[in-house]
Amino acid sequence: MSAVLGIVTIVLVTAGAVLFLAGTLGLLRFPDTLSRLHAISKADNLGLGLIVLGLLPQAASVTGGLKLICVWLLAQLSAATASQLLGRAVYRGRREP
């Protein structure tokens, strides 16, 4: 059983790490600020989500696992709000040179 859980962890964590790489590539390759913002906020949050999901089987206790999920939820909230705020600032800045 623990071997299966270990494989689940490794697969999910690897997928999460690949998504972080995808976020970075998007940041490097995308043409303008708004799409770059899109790249990191989407890819990184999905990456963090997969990593949290992968670490859940390794959590020492139920409360420890809940804390992991809280980290992800808070990161979602923070990233979404920060992207909105920054997107607004970029949009305004572009319209008033």
Add this chain to the structure above:
Amino acid sequence: MADVLTAAALFILAATAVALFRVLRSGVVAERMMAVQLLGTGGAAALLLLGSASGSAAASDVALLLALFAAFSCVAFVIGAAEPEAEPDPPEERP
């Protein structure tokens, strides 16, 4: 298992580092502010992985604070950016 998790943390930190330097050297100020956001998610992921690898529960508390404050500096930045030298801001954005 611990080695795999540490390797994943290293990989994510490296990806975040590349992104961070790209963002910090950008000409657009708002884009530089993404650095804090990047470290919020990338740092939290690395901390969770390291905490799980070393069995230290406190690492997830640090990740929790990182996630909680990820949007905070952006708020200050946007408020500061909205206050140029005594120039009134346009009332609200128009489509």
Add this chain to the structure above:
Amino acid sequence: MTLLLDLALVAWLLALAVHVVVQRGERSAIIAFLAFGLLLGLAWVRLAAPDVALTEIAIGGGGTGILLLRAEAVLRGRGKEEEPMTRAGKLAVAVGCAAISAGLGLAVLSFASPAPTLAPAAAEALGATGLGNPVTAVLLAYRALDTLLEKIVVLLALIGVWSLAPDGVWDGAPEVKPAIVPGPLTYLARILPPFGIVIGVYMFWVGADAPGGTFQAGTVLAAMWLLVMMAGLKPPPDTSRPLLVLALTGGPALFLAIAFLGSIFAEGFLAYPEGLAKPLIVAIEAALTLSVAAALAMLVAGPARKAPAR
């Protein structure tokens, strides 16, 4: 593998530090400095000092960022007509900074190895305090005097900031709300504080036995209060408001009272009676957390800008 990780972290920190120093614009330097603070939090975790990591991230994420960025926004455009620093002046600053860095580096490298430590003694006496976190034991039992004075210094700093208020608005409220509040900010100020308050209380409570404690909890609470004030959901209080003054002084006052009672009921000033150490420490921490939260929030909010409501 961990060695590789640590080396990468060190290289990254150094590169980021250089980046902060060579930035020309204040705002870019502040942003890079904030990123540096977050990364430093990671380094503290790797150094097995999660208490410091928590403080670093709470202060860096919740306090310094707002403080520096607001200061930059206020100062932007002022002082442009002053003549820039001469080449010799810049060189003098650079040489001074380099000398301090080199001195610090030498001092760190010349530490005895293994470093002299009181850790075994601190761990041995832990049982008498009833605490599980040695850092909290140092802060509130072994070296409680330092902590007491530290909290009073924070209050003195606040008095210093408040005394910058002009006569007309003395006793009035600070102003932190921007002219236009962006929609996402209002949303964040409604959603985040419940989470933040739970995390703050958790940090305070867990501090007795695990990394966390008064300062971290107070910073989290202060940041949440600032968020609510910045979004304009609740205006900052008048600086003379009795409830605010009570929150600010309550922690140090309780700490002092228990310290003096120690010289009657226990072995001396700042000593705790046998068996009562932990409840007393937790009570002091609770009051101090509120005081730290109020003081930090008011420090960042700045001096009064509006006439008091009478």
